[in-house]
Amino acid sequence: MRPDVKINDLWMYAMGWLREEIDFPTPQSQTNTVVVPGRNAPIRFTEALGRVSYQPRSFTITLSMLGSREKFNQRKDILTNLCAGQLCQVILSEEPDLYAVGTLELEPAYDPLTGKGQMVLSCSDGDAYRYHTEETEVSITGGGTVILNNDYMPVVPTVITTVETALSWSIGEDVFKKSVSAGTWTFPELELQEGQNSVSITGEGTTTFRYREGRL
Missing domain, CATH: 2.40.30.200 (Elongation Factor Tu (Ef-tu); domain 3)
Structure with a gap:
């Protein structure tokens, strides 16, 4: 090459x-x-x-x-x-x-x-940090647990909901809960770390997470 x-x-x-x-x-x-x-x-x-x-x-x-x-x-x-x-x-x-x-x-x-x-x-x-050329997008319809895989750079995803939705996640010993209506949201507390990050979803609509990964 x-x-x-x-x-x-x-x-x-x-x-x-x-x-x-x-x-x-x-x-x-x-x-x-x-x-x-x-x-x-x-x-x-x-x-x-x-x-x-x-x-x-x-x-x-x-x-x-x-x-x-x-x-x-x-x-x-x-x-x-x-x-x-x-x-x-x-x-x-x-x-x-x-x-x-x-x-x-x-x-x-x-x-x-x-x-x-x-x-x-x-x-x-x-x-x-160097960034991934393609933005990462993960969607889930209905309730459940979504796994957000992330490279080494900490990043806060954009969350898009189609109906009223409740989200919960934990960082260390701290537990965070958010209830939002349909729209586009950013939660500074939802900072993805390297590896797998899990978020619990309660709702009937589609929840989409968008973020750009990066590494040194």
């Missing part, structure tokens, strides 16, 4: 660029420690809010082409107008089901001796 990269809806190979190199490191956690005199271990605030938070994702992608300067300038101008300073979705051909989000900055270069043009795309403010 030819290595390629997709920016928004455009594959770079189809635009005349070859993906030469990528640097897609794992985002670092947000860490803060306090050294207290007399203690043999620092106080760590990495999980102060109950979970690890991450710094923005940084990555670089190097594209290249062979041809005249005129051809390079044409391709450079197209890519610059489409991507420079824009918030873009980036998909690598090795993982076509995941996309990263970040602002792209472009750095072009051309060597007239070899006829090689190069474009370095860099991002320093990307979302820490």
Whole structure:
């Protein structure tokens, strides 16, 4: 398989660029420690809010082409107008089901001796998590228990009900209950964790859960 990269809806190979190199490191956690005199271990605030938070994702992608300067300038101008300073979705051909989000900055270069043009795309403010390209949707008609499978990123689903419906779920030792009419709802307490999440439904209509999964 030819290595390629997709920016928004455009594959770079189809635009005349070859993906030469990528640097897609794992985002670092947000860490803060306090050294207290007399203690043999620092106080760590990495999980102060109950979970690890991450710094923005940084990555670089190097594209290249062979041809005249005129051809390079044409391709450079197209890519610059489409991507420079824009918030873009980036998909690598090795993982076509995941996309990263970040602002792209472009750095072009051309060597007239070899006829090689190069474009370095860099991002320093990307979302820490990469997202699934397809949104997850789970529906249940009538009462029962629905299982919502989730990847590693915590996410709050959108809940759509067609009639008056009662929902209940538990997080740890806490139990939550909601009774809603027909409509579209978001409950901050209904945050899906990694793995299987169960929600009990009481009602005669159809209840739909929509959410986008993600991972580092």
